[in-house]
Amino acid sequence: MVTQIHPLIKPANDLTREPLLRVEDLKAYFFMDEGIVRAVDGVSFDVMPGKVVGIVGESGCGKSVTMKAILQILEAGAKIVNGKVTLRSRIHHGDPNSAEELIELTHLHPNSRQMRRIRGAEIALIPQEPMAAFSPVHTVGNQIMETILLHQDVSKKEARQIAIDVFRAVGISMPEQRIDSYSWQLSGGLRQRAIIAMALSCNPRLLIADEPTTAIDVTTQAQILKLLRKLQEERQTSIIFITHDLGVIAQMADEVVVMYLGMVMEKGSAMKIFKDAQHPYTQALLRSIPSVQSHPRVKLPTIAGSIAHPFNRPKGCPFHPRCTHFMRGVCDASQPHLVEVDEDHFVSCFLYSEADGTKKMTKTGAALAKEESL
Amino acid sequence: MLRYILQRLILIPILLIIFSIMVFALVQAPPGDFLTSYIATLASTGSSLNQETIAMLEHQFGLDQPVHIQYLRWMQNLLRGDLGLSLEYQLPNAELINDRLGLTLILALFAFVFTWVMAIPIGIYSATHRNTILDYLVTVVNYTGVAIPNFMLALILMWFAYSQFGLSVTGLFSRDFEQAPWSIAKGIDLLKHIWLPMIVIGLAGTARLTRVMRANLLDELNKPYIVSGRARGLSEWQLVMKYPVRLAINPLVSTIGWYLPELFSGSLIVATVMNLQNIGPLLLRSLINQDMYLAGAILMIYCFLAIIGTLISDILLAWLDPRIRMEKA
Ligand SMILES: Nc1ncnc2c1ncn2[C@@H]1O[C@H](COP(=O)(O)OP(=O)(O)O)[C@@H](O)[C@H]1O
Numbered sequence: 001m002v003t004q005i006h007p008l009i010k011p012a013n014d015l016t017r018e019p020l021l022r023v024e025d026l027k028a029y030f031f032m033d034e035g036i037v038r039a040v041d042g043v044s045f046d047v048m049p050g051k052v053v054g055i056v057g058e059s060g061c062g063k064s065v066t067m068k069a070i071l072q073i074l075e076a077g078a079k080i081v082n083g084k085v086t087l088r089s090r091i092h093h094g095d096p097n098s099a100e101e102l103i104e105l106t107h108l109h110p111n112s113r114q115m116r117r118i119r120g121a122e123i124a125l126i127p128q129e130p131m132a133a134f135s136p137v138h139t140v141g142n143q144i145m146e147t148i149l150l151h152q153d154v155s156k157k158e159a160r161q162i163a164i165d166v167f168r169a170v171g172i173s174m175p176e177q178r179i180d181s182y183s184w185q186l187s188g189g190l191r192q193r194a195i196i197a198m199a200l201s202c203n204p205r206l207l208i209a210d211e212p213t214t215a216i217d218v219t220t221q222a223q224i225l226k227l228l229r230k231l232q233e234e235r236q237t238s239i240i241f242i243t244h245d246l247g248v249i250a251q252m253a254d255e256v257v258v259m260y261l262g263m264v265m266e267k268g269s270a271m272k273i274f275k276d277a278q279h280p281y282t283q284a285l286l287r288s289i290p291s292v293q294s295h296p297r298v299k300l301p302t303i304a305g306s307i308a309h310p311f312n313r314p315k316g317c318p319f320h321p322r323c324t325h326f327m328r329g330v331c332d333a334s335q336p337h338l339v340e341v342d343e344d345h346f347v348s349c350f351l352y353s354e355a356d357g358t359k360k361m362t363k364t365g366a367a368l369a370k371e372e373s374l
Numbered sequence: 375m376l377r378y379i380l381q382r383l384i385l386i387p388i389l390l391i392i393f394s395i396m397v398f399a400l401v402q403a404p405p406g407d408f409l410t411s412y413i414a415t416l417a418s419t420g421s422s423l424n425q426e427t428i429a430m431l432e433h434q435f436g437l438d439q440p441v442h443i444q445y446l447r448w449m450q451n452l453l454r455g456d457l458g459l460s461l462e463y464q465l466p467n468a469e470l471i472n473d474r475l476g477l478t479l480i481l482a483l484f485a486f487v488f489t490w491v492m493a494i495p496i497g498i499y500s501a502t503h504r505n506t507i508l509d510y511l512v513t514v515v516n517y518t519g520v521a522i523p524n525f526m527l528a529l530i531l532m533w534f535a536y537s538q539f540g541l542s543v544t545g546l547f548s549r550d551f552e553q554a555p556w557s558i559a560k561g562i563d564l565l566k567h568i569w570l571p572m573i574v575i576g577l578a579g580t581a582r583l584t585r586v587m588r589a590n591l592l593d594e595l596n597k598p599y600i601v602s603g604r605a606r607g608l609s610e611w612q613l614v615m616k617y618p619v620r621l622a623i624n625p626l627v628s629t630i631g632w633y634l635p636e637l638f639s640g641s642l643i644v645a646t647v648m649n650l651q652n653i654g655p656l657l658l659r660s661l662i663n664q665d666m667y668l669a670g671a672i673l674m675i676y677c678f679l680a681i682i683g684t685l686i687s688d689i690l691l692a693w694l695d696p697r698i699r700m701e702k703a
């Protein structure tokens with residue numbers, strides 16, 4: 001067989017040290033009659049194989065839109081205007097021993113066959129509203145089998161068996177019967193598991209879980225998180241775990257990306273973010289999560305002010321109207337750039353960088369921010 | 375499901391009784407009765423009936439009885455399957471209706487199929503190509519279609535066909551075939567004529583249904599299960615056809631109930647204008663002449679159709695939508 005080398009695809013040599021997914025300076029805007037919403041405005045991060053990346057930020061800060069942009073399933077009216085998304089993809093989707101290639105997803109047409117083959121088979125999504133993610137007039141089994149038949153060369157009967165197996169794998173009892181139920185016949189927890197089963201049915205290597213536990217009670221939430229962690233370890237699936245709850249991130253993530261108004265404020269290993277947060281926004285988020293010791297009734301400090309309206313984003317640092325370290329003439333004059341403050345730890349704030357984007361040499365800013373936050 | 379249908383079936387006789395009272399009250403409502411208007415007609419042409427004949431006729435048709443007795447007699451006959459005699463034609467109503475029922479049904483069926491075959495694809499196109507030029511065009515045509523009374527449309531189209539192509543498009547048959555017995559040639563002749571009344575009668579419904587389809591589909595296209603399907607790698611075509619279209623059709627099905635009888639009665643003025651030999655003109659004439667048993671019989675058939683139509687759409691809906699099916703199991 002002649003190997004055809006696609007211009008967008010690097011030959012499949014040693015890719016083992018490449019990230020599974022690399023997002024570079026991704027920008028996705030909504031073009032509306034009222035104006036442009038810069039929902040995602042320069043987001044970069046890597047997902048290493050077998051790792052969990054947590055993306056955290058208040059609601060409306062562009063987490064879901066980032067994921068839709070990666071999968072190229074943005075709504076009509078939204079466009080990727082800049083950036084590069086590179087996937088280390090298996091040539092034979094779903095086959096764990098397949099050779100790999102690097103594909104620039106941003107160069108594929110959203111409706112192209114190649115892009116569609118990647119969705120569901122290489123990258124799967126657990127959508128934000130799992131309760132409504134199933135069609136109410138088709139059985140859950142029907143929808144899972146549809147995905148399997150789409151991506152794998154199997155018969156209907158085999159697809160059903162795969163669906164039953166994956167139902168069992170996510171801890172659904174009586175999978176043979178449950179597969180034929182409608183989503184609204186299942187309890188919240190079961191529906192959640194069914195959604196996870198659907199996402200896992202084609203053995204994707206990257207799972208995007210968009211606030212998968214927002215709508216369910218605390219006990220079920222804990223079970224679902226445990227299940228995801230277990231499946232992740234067993235299958236070595238990478239996960240992008242999205243939430244507005246840093247407490248959940250603490251239980252799940254290896255790496256953390258903190259977003260605000262479509263931009264990355266801080267990113268680094270979970271250890272660094274939780275023990276040594278540098279950005280005023282991250283520090284504020286950390287102060288607002290309930291700690292294990294604190295009395296549940298104690299009112300938590302919330303971040304002062306509210307998230308800006310998407311149409312009039314503040315000039316300069318997006319967080320400046322709410323920031324306690326705001327420096328007039330600096331923070332509202334230009335946008336800070338991400339600088340590496342420590343190994344594998346990046347911050348976008350003028351406490352750590354100069355206006356020209358270089359790192360501040362003195363550590364006084366960081367020290368100051370930390371002292372005040374204590 | 376079976377219980378659900380049975381419940382509906384039990385309701386039918388009760389509804390029919392209620393409707394029969396309303397229908398009878400309606401056809402009985404205008405001042406005078408058939409005989410007074412008949413006598414008036416005769417008088418205007420100079421002739422008259424003698425008192426004895428009048429009394430005889432009054433007695434024969436029960437017009438000398440109080441209203442409630444008239445109703446009860448009428449009901450009694452209806453229950454025996456006897457639709458009564460037409461006062462005007464002096465023929466059994468069943469025969470008069472039967473003669474025209476076939477053509478009425480054929481025309482209604484054509485108009486119905488036309489409506490659905492046009493409305494669903496156009497609605498889908500409009501919704502999936504929202505705010506394109508064609509979508510705007512469809513919207514404009516729809517508004518026009520809903521706004522123009524269909525007899526007006528009939529007149530315009532007839533005038534257009536006649537002035538542009540010299541076609542006379544009234545009636546459902548050419549003159550040669552009008553009285554001929556049924557044959558393949560007559561069937562073909564019917565097909566040559568039926569398209570215009572089909573369009574005229576079906577157009578308002580098509581416009582309305584297209585709008586319903588477009589709106590339903592636009593609703594569905596924003597649902598999270600669409601994002602979920604797209605994220606699983608379905609193509610846009612697969613996605614739209616399998617999920618939202620399927621869900622958007624459900625509300626359309628529930629319109630069958632009122633649409634069926636409307637196709638029968640809605641063609642009343644059109645049929646008169648276009649000289650169609652269906653039930654419409656018969657009803658109109660019977661109402662004008664106060665031929666109350668004929669009018670009553672036709673109206674009862676409409677009511678029956680409305681009930682059956684609703685039953686059909688309920689059953690279809692339950693069959694299509696598991697949420698309804700299981701809830702009513
Ligand atoms: N369909 C849409 N049309 C217009 N703006 C949108 C749409 N979806 C999201 N946005 C805007 O994009 C921004 C980010 O939204 P999103 O990614 O959903 O936030 P979250 O971080 O809560 O997931 C929000 O400010 C929202 O106003």
Ligand code: SF4
Pocket residue numbers: 279280281317318319320321323324325326327331336348349350351
């Ligand atoms: S750049 Fe200025 S406003 Fe923004 S977070 Fe840093 S200190 Fe606060």
Ligand SMILES: [Mg+2]
Pocket residue numbers: 060063064065128210211
């Ligand atoms: Mg979201």
